[in-house]
Amino acid sequence: MVAADLAALKTFKAEADIRAQGVPEKPDGYKIDLDGWTAPEGVQVTIDEKHPLAAPVKDWAHKYGIHQEAISALVKVQADYVANEAKAWNDTKATEVAKLGAKAQERVDAVTTAIIGRLGEKGKPLLGLMVSAGVVEAFESMLRTTAAPGPSAQNGRGSAQPDLSKASAGQKFAYFLGANAQGKQQ
Numbered sequence: 001m002v003a004a005d006l007a008a009l010k011t012f013k014a015e016a017d018i019r020a021q022g023v024p025e026k027p028d029g030y031k032i033d034l035d036g037w038t039a040p041e042g043v044q045v046t047i048d049e050k051h052p053l054a055a056p057v058k059d060w061a062h063k064y065g066i067h068q069e070a071i072s073a074l075v076k077v078q079a080d081y082v083a084n085e086a087k088a089w090n091d092t093k094a095t096e097v098a099k100l101g102a103k104a105q106e107r108v109d110a111v112t113t114a115i116i117g118r119l120g121e122k123g124k125p126l127l128g129l130m131v132s133a134g135v136v137e138a139f140e141s142m143l144r145t146t147a148a149p150g151p152s153a154q155n156g157r158g159s160a161q162p163d164l165s166k167a168s169a170g171q172k173f174a175y176f177l178g179a180n181a182q183g184k185q186q
Contacts, residue, residue: 022067027058030071037076043086045079092131099133111139 024030032047032054039045048054061071097104108130115123129135164172 022069023065024062024068027055027062030058030061030068032057032071032075034076034079035072037079039079039083040087042090043083045083045086047075047079096132097136100136107140108136111136111143114143115139 032049034045034047057071060066097108100107111130112127115126119126126139130139164175167175
């Protein structure tokens, strides 16, 4: 019985050594990459080794003796999920924007140019809102009702619109409240 137990122990040790061959010596020895993985068309997925989850995943994998191969497979599963979500988002956005008609992209580009032209860098966060036909149409409507600042701009009532680019938010709000009240009285 002792010889059989010794043989079983040697087998167990040999198998453990084989399993350990795929485990890096230290947690930072794990590679988090997408080698051999291909993103769907129109989607780009990149890996950030400095992502806040990278180090804890590497520590966890090392603690539990997880092979590099398993970590690579897990990263690819996550990449598939992210890519499919991005593709679905892109497809939904394209379907929505297509509702704007044959000149959909021209309309989106015009709104983009107008927003950046009026607001500069401060307008860039608004561009992320243009994901549906309704939002683009709302921006178009808003942009039609107010003229861009400048010496020849008209506010729709035949009078020049003042340059409010240096006005505070409160001053702009007060001006537009007053302008709207005057427009309704006329």
